[in-house]
Amino acid sequence: MDDQDIFVGFQDVVERFLAELLKEESRRSVISIYGMGGIGKTTLARNLYNCPSLVTSFPMRAWICVSQEFNTPDLLRNLLEKMTERDLQFYLCDILKERKYLVVVDDVWHKAAWESVKRALPDSKNDSRVIITTRKEDVAKSADDNGLAYKLRFLRQEESWDLFCKKACLVNKFDKIGWSPAMEEIAREMVERCGGLPLAIFVLSGLLSQKKSLEEWKKVKAHLWRHMRNNSIEISHILSLSYNDLSTELKKCFLYFGIFPEDTVISTEKLTRLWMAEGFISRVEERMEDVAEDFLNELVRRSLIQVAKTFWENIIGCRIHDLLWDLAVKKATEVKIVRYL
Structure with a gap:
């Protein structure tokens, strides 16, 4: 088990997406998941991508990661190697036009990136589906005029605590964590101030898992409390604190x-x-x-x-x-x- 196996909350969202992906609609439709960095878009998309019902339903599946500095030939070569951009688009279209496929296009920053990939994904009216993750609302909403564009919410308080504990158990190889009541109280306070952002909770849990005493946890809290903004801990300070804690x-x-x-x-x-x-x-x-x-x-x-x-x-x-x-x-x-x- 690793971090990718830890998935907390969003069960209602997963069920909604599964219904959308599996419904009888012949056109190639697009689901767009958008929200700020670290909120769990890729984790949700990966959970869907590996869902047994989708693995069974889509004979062809592919995952493409785009990022900010995208390059169209490189994107297409993720699917087929050693061909020119024009050949890749036509060749992919030829391969996919008779097959039902599911493609995840992860971390799209620009409309142009999606347009480059879209030309190689034919709509053969065979229930094919595409999932896009992006931080940009305009990218999400322009991907498919009739598709679903969903803004991912933050974790609720109890979901945040559940994620923190699962990560801590993973680090400690499922041994008894052994927190004192005072340590748990401090941890709950810090988790609450993460504002439901999964990446912040994960990194905080990883950091505290290396600290074994109440005094060490108090020092972490004191440092983070000096960087509070709008009653929340800035993600950049959690990341920097974790980096500074390294040898x-x-x-x-x-x-x-x-x-x-x-x-x-x-x-x-x-x-x-x-x-x-x-x-x-x-x-x-x-x-x-x-x-x-x-x-x-x-x-x-x-x-x-x-x-x-x-x-x-x-x-x-x-x-x-x-x-x-x-x-x-x-x-x-x-x-x-x-x-x-």
Whole structure:
């Protein structure tokens, strides 16, 4: 089990979307999920994408991640390799025109990006469906004049607490968490001030899971309370606090994610070898590969990176949320660990 398996709340939304995706409507329809960064759009889309009823209903499924700096040929090559942009569009149309498909187009920032992908997704009147996630309301509402554009809500208070506890249990490998009543009270206060934003709750839970005493939790609370705005904790301060809590070696490893393109699924073997080549792994009493794997798992436990692919119990692919990618790029530039042109 990893972070992707934790899904709290929105059951009513899932049921509504499933009904929309499975209803008898022959035209290719589009569901757009929009809302601020970190609110759970991709998590909801992934939950739908892997839903058994949709896996059974759609013989062809594909997931495309767009991001801010989209490139049309690269988007299309996510589906078919080594072809020109024009060929890709026509070839994809030819493949898909007779087949029922479900495509998720994740993290769309510009209408032009959707228009580029749309030309390769034919409407063959066979109940095909598309799900779009975006932060932009205008992108969501312009994707399909007759489709569903849904603004994702924040988590309710009890949903927020449930998410916090599930993440904490995951980090502690489902052992008894062992919070004292005073620690739970502090945690509930901080979770409530996260304002129902899942990413903030996840990162906060990952941070507190590394702190074992009441005094440490009080210090975290005191720091966050200095950065309150409108009675809520700013997400940027939670992310920065989690970054500042890392060791010097882990900070370097985290910042290295800033050299990869946004929304990229990164091979962990490639990543850890790059860490070693850069000299980030300095413990000589252990195998460097084992230390690098420990570092990777530590960043996952803290919810600073996400598991993207696993093989048995090993992480073979990872990614970083775009808000945390922004933080990595910003900090990496400040400390001059990499140079951006």
